[in-house]
Amino acid sequence: MKVMKISMLLAVLIAGSFGQQATAQTAERTSLTAEERAQKWTDWMKKELTLTAEQEPRVHAINVKYADQMDGIKAEEGDRRSKFKEVRETNKAKDEELKAVLTPEQFTKYTEKKQERQQKMRENRKRGG
Numbered sequence: 717m718k719v720m721k722i723s724m725l726l727a728v729l730i731a732g733s734f735g736q737q738a739t740a741q742t743a744e745r746t747s748l749t750a751e752e753r754a755q756k757w758t759d760w761m762k763k764e765l766t767l768t769a770e771q772e773p774r775v776h777a778i779n780v781k782y783a784d785q786m787d788g789i790k791a792e793e794g795d796r797r798s799k800f801k802e803v804r805e806t807n808k809a810k811d812e813e814l815k816a817v818l819t820p821e822q823f824t825k826y827t828e829k830k831q832e833r834q835q836k837m838r839e840n841r842k843r844g845g
Contacts, residue, residue: 750783757783764829765822774817782810 748756758776761767767775789802815823 750787751780754779754783761826765818765825767822771817775814778810778813778817781813782806 754776757779761775762772785806789799818826
């Protein structure tokens with residue numbers, strides 16, 4: 717149960733597309749490497765945020781860095797609460813790095829889209845999906 721909740725949280729925060737069911741997304745993401753998840757996230761950001769040629773490699777490097785960190789958190793021993801806190805802190809750090817690369821408009825859109833994804837995941841969990 718603990719691993720499943722953490723996996724779902726990581727899935728929301730790391731990668732995926734909007735058009736698939738949450739369970740299919742979670743199964744796909746858990747089989748991907750950190751590099752693959754980072755690339756999917758970068759591709760999504762490139763499309764949704766219209767990243768420039770200069771921004772794309774910088775954003776990709778940030779996504780790889782934090783996908784690797786999330787894998788480390790997932791692999792650690794520890795209770796759910798401490799892992800959740802660590803995931804939250806890691807995501808805050810990632811957002812701060814992205815904020816320095818993205819324009820204010822892009823960062824606002826990124827934040828809004830991220831919140832939409834989190835809400836959809838919550839709804840899917842409530843429905844048992």
